[in-house]
Amino acid sequence: MDEQEYNSKTYDFIIEHFKEERMRSRYEWLYDLMLSFIEAEKLTDKVYISEKTLNHVVIDYYVDIYRLKEFQDIEKVHDSKIYAYLSFWLLRHKVLQLNNNENEELVFINERFVQELLRSYLFKEPENISIASIKKEDVNNFLDTLIYYFKYRDYSAKGIEMIILAFQAGRGYQYSVDYVK
Numbered sequence: 001m002d003e004q005e006y007n008s009k010t011y012d013f014i015i016e017h018f019k020e021e022r023m024r025s026r027y028e029w030l031y032d033l034m035l036s037f038i039e040a041e042k043l044t045d046k047v048y049i050s051e052k053t054l055n056h057v058v059i060d061y062y063v064d065i066y067r068l069k070e071f072q073d074i075e076k077v078h079d080s081k082i083y084a085y086l087s088f089w090l091l092r093h094k095v096l097q098l099n100n101n102e103n104e105e106l107v108f109i110n111e112r113f114v115q116e117l118l119r120s121y122l123f124k125e126p127e128n129i130s131i132a133s134i135k136k137e138d139v140n141n142f143l144d145t146l147i148y149y150f151k152y153r154d155y156s157a158k159g160i161e162m163i164i165l166a167f168q169a170g171r172g173y174q175y176s177v178d179y180v181k
Contacts, residue, residue: 014062027058030086034096037113047109050097057089064089064157080168083121084161087114091150111150118160119143122167142167 015023034049041047064085065077096109123129131139146163149155 011059014066017066018062023058046099046103047096050095053093053095057093057095060089061085080161080164084164085157087160088157090114108151111147115147
């Protein structure tokens with residue numbers, strides 16, 4: 001790819017590379033997740049999804065993925081990168097907007113959404129596992145620290161990816177302790 005394409009203000013090359021249907025599908029998936037989150041949290045009258053901003057998230061995500069694939073010669077992107085880069089751009093662009101700016105408890109709604117997005121990804125396999133009561137505090141500390149990190153610390157897509165990979169490595173280690181003799 002030549003330098004002029006990277007400097008393009010239209011990013012047509014991204015749509016050409018990933019195809020519009022694939023990008024639309026990613027947009028719809030994110031939109032549906034956010035809508036479900038808003039409904040589950042009973043925030044339909046307080047929070048809305050900025051569709052234009054979500055468009056920017058999807059484009060910026062695919063630009064990053066394109067560059068990663070080109071630079072690292074990656075054919076298929078691992079889920080940890082997908083969730084990390086999506087999380088980064090969701091946090092950066094603040095897709096969830098408040099209907100009323102006076103609602104102090106919702107100031108960090110985007111951070112809460114991304115925490116829930118990552119929680120659902122990290123805890124999906126195996127599903128429906130109850131956390132042992134003696135370890136519940138450790139898990140809650142991880143989730144509380146995650147949202148604190150998004151609110152008050154410098155984060156990057158690479159940093160979020162490392163959090164995901166560290167969590168998965170801890171799970172792999174614990175599995176080995178429990179089941180490998």
